[in-house]
Amino acid sequence: MKNDNFALSVLSIFELLFLGFILLLIATVIVLYIIDVNQSAHTIRRNYPVIGRFRYLFEHMGEFFRQYFFAMDREEMPFNRAERSWAYRAAKNVDANIAFGSTRDLSPTGSVMFLNSAFPTLEQDAALPSEVTIGPFCRSPYTTTSIFNISGMSYGALSRPAVRALSAGAAKAGCWINTGEGGLSPYHLEGGGDVVFQVGTAKYGVRDAEGQLSDERLKAIASHDNVRMIEIKLSQGAKPGKGGILPGEKVTAEIAGIRGIAEGHPSISPNGHPDIRSVDDLLDMIEHIREVTGLPVGFKAVIGDKGWLRDLVHAVKQRGLDRAPDFITIDSCDGGTGAAPQPLMDFVGLPLKESLPWVSDLLNQAGLKERIKIIASGKLITPAKVAWALACGADFTVSARGFMFALGCIQAMQCHKNTCPTGVTTHDPKLQKGLDPTDKATRVAHYQRNMTYGVGLIAHACGVTEPRKLRRDHVHVVAASGLSAPLSELHPEPITLIDDQSRPEEPERQISVTKEELVDE
Numbered sequence: 003m004k005n006d007n008f009a010l011s012v013l014s015i016f017e018l019l020f021l022g023f024i025l026l027l028i029a030t031v032i033v034l035y036i037i038d039v040n041q042s043a044h045t046i047r048r049n050y051p052v053i054g055r056f057r058y059l060f061e062h063m064g065e066f067f068r069q070y071f072f073a074m075d076r077e078e079m080p081f082n083r084a085e086r087s088w089a090y091r092a093a094k095n096v097d098a099n100i101a102f103g104s105t106r107d108l109s110p111t112g113s114v115m116f117l118n119s120a121f122p123t124l125e126q127d128a129a130l131p132s133e134v135t136i137g138p139f140c141r142s143p144y145t146t147t148s149i150f151n152i153s154g155m156s157y158g159a160l161s162r163p164a165v166r167a168l169s170a171g172a173a174k175a176g177c178w179i180n181t182g183e184g185g186l187s188p189y190h191l192e193g194g195g196d197v198v199f200q201v202g203t204a205k206y207g208v209r210d211a212e213g214q215l216s217d218e219r220l221k222a223i224a225s226h227d228n229v230r231m232i233e234i235k236l237s238q239g240a241k242p243g244k245g246g247i248l249p250g251e252k253v254t255a256e257i258a259g260i261r262g263i264a265e266g267h268p269s270i271s272p273n274g275h276p277d278i279r280s281v282d283d284l285l286d287m288i289e290h291i292r293e294v295t296g297l298p299v300g301f302k303a304v305i306g307d308k309g310w311l312r313d314l315v316h317a318v319k320q321r322g323l324d325r326a327p328d329f330i331t332i333d334s335c336d337g338g339t340g341a342a343p344q345p346l347m348d349f350v351g352l353p354l355k356e357s358l359p360w361v362s363d364l365l366n367q368a369g370l371k372e373r374i375k376i377i378a379s380g381k382l383i384t385p386a387k388v389a390w391a392l393a394c395g396a397d398f399t400v401s402a403r404g405f406m407f408a409l410g411c412i413q414a415m416q417c418h419k420n421t422c423p424t425g426v427t428t429h430d431p432k433l434q435k436g437l438d439p440t441d442k443a444t445r446v447a448h449y450q451r452n453m454t455y456g457v458g459l460i461a462h463a464c465g466v467t468e469p470r471k472l473r474r475d476h477v478h479v480v481a482a483s484g485l486s487a488p489l490s491e492l493h494p495e496p497i498t499l500i501d502d503q504s505r506p507e508e509p510e511r512q513i514s515v516t517k518e519e520l521v522d523e
Contacts, residue, residue: 334380
């Protein structure tokens with residue numbers, strides 16, 4: 003009898019709870035109905051109270067359903083599942099072989115194919131990337147073999163454990179990490195690897211009380227042994243013509259201190275350097291920073307208007323090789339960012355497939371290609387894309403989102419909301435705890451090494467001993483006819499030389515370069 007009474011009591015409690023839930027649900031629906039019919043901001047909700055709210059839920063959830071259930075392996079943007087899967091496997095250092103056949107469609111215009119040699123490089127003849135020196139006229143030139151490095155990502159845009167993992171991973175892999183425009187944090191340095199310090203338009207980390215460039219702070223940055231180069235950021239691929247954007251909720255006290263700004267307020271950089279308004283200003287700034295720090299100095303830009311680059315080449319020819327930029331980082335218009343206006347992200351700037359060959363040709367034409375090194379950036383997250391960039395004239399490549407995938411990024415597209423589910427771009431401690439810097443540092447190193455190995459596979463298949471010997475005639479690109487054409491014909495080397503008295507112009511007549519001529523170079 004007691005058991006029966008107890009069971010009846012439990013049943014009564016559940017009935018009361020269920021009844022309470024039903025009443026709460028009805029009350030919620032009534033309240034939402036009243037709100038919806040009386041508001042005027044959303045037509046759907048006003049015409050279809052309560053039910054109309056599901057539209058916004060489905061719209062939000064659709065992003066994730068498409069990614070996991072509906073999109074084919076090579077359909078998504080900005081990176082499809084096939085690209086992400088390769089990056090994940092490379093970072094985990096697991097078997098990257100596939101079976102049965104490629105799912106890649108070779109028919110779209112612009113598809114890239116590498117030309118395998120009948121006599122591929124034998125294993126005993128294969129070589130790792132060769133050493134390249136940047137800044138030969140500096141007090142402290144930088145020499146490295148790495149062809150694939152970590153692009154600019156600020157502490158603030160990235161979380162503390164993410165930067166720590168990237169820093170340690172870069173040291174293990176022997177590549178560099180770029181600080182991004184947010185200043186030099188202790189976490190960039192703690193890994194002990196090579197660091198490239200970026201000077202953004204707001205001069206974060208090297209600004210004085212008035213926001214001007216501070217020589218004392220520059221010297222302090224250069225005093226760290228593992229800071230190896232300085233990069234002046236003119237523009238970024240995802241938002242050319244717009245400065246960096248860090249929402250106020252991500253500007254913690256520590257980040258504010260590193261940047262030299264107020265805590266809790268949005269960190270919005272100017273859309274350009276107030277003290278760099280011409281080519282001469284840029285060269286003067288490069289020379290000044292190089293003199294103060296003793297380090298190689300270059301600049302980063304997404305290429306749009308080309309006239310200023312011709313002016314820059316002409317100015318360098320007049321000033322002398324010792325006063326040239328030590329490197330140019332070319333960013334693609336389809337680069338990434340944590341936050342940017344959609345009109346800029348979608349429609350402004352040139353893609354790397356146009357800008358990289360053009361800049362390489364311009365420097366070759368002027369006899370400056372050996373002096374000014376080219377760093378290519380923009381969706382280069384797989385070996386084929388890195389190999390293509392090297393074939394087009396890049397000396398180095400960098401990637402941001404590729405290394406984010408190595409950290410565990412799932413392309414949730416929430417970088418600007420402080421809600422990143424993998425802890426990469428959030429300062430929420432609850433979300434950061436899932437990102438173990440020690441484990442992810444190993445993955446970062448694996449990703450870099452497997453990238454280098456994959457690029458080497460392509461190079462050796464093409465018959466060259468190391469990746470930097472790839473040339474344009476190793477590449478074919480599918481044309482509008484559906485047939486492929488040599489990249490060396492689509493982007494032939496210019497034959498017009500530039501003398502010291504003339505302003506460089508776009509060459510009117512161009513010819514292809516033979517494989518023998520390219521190899522001899």
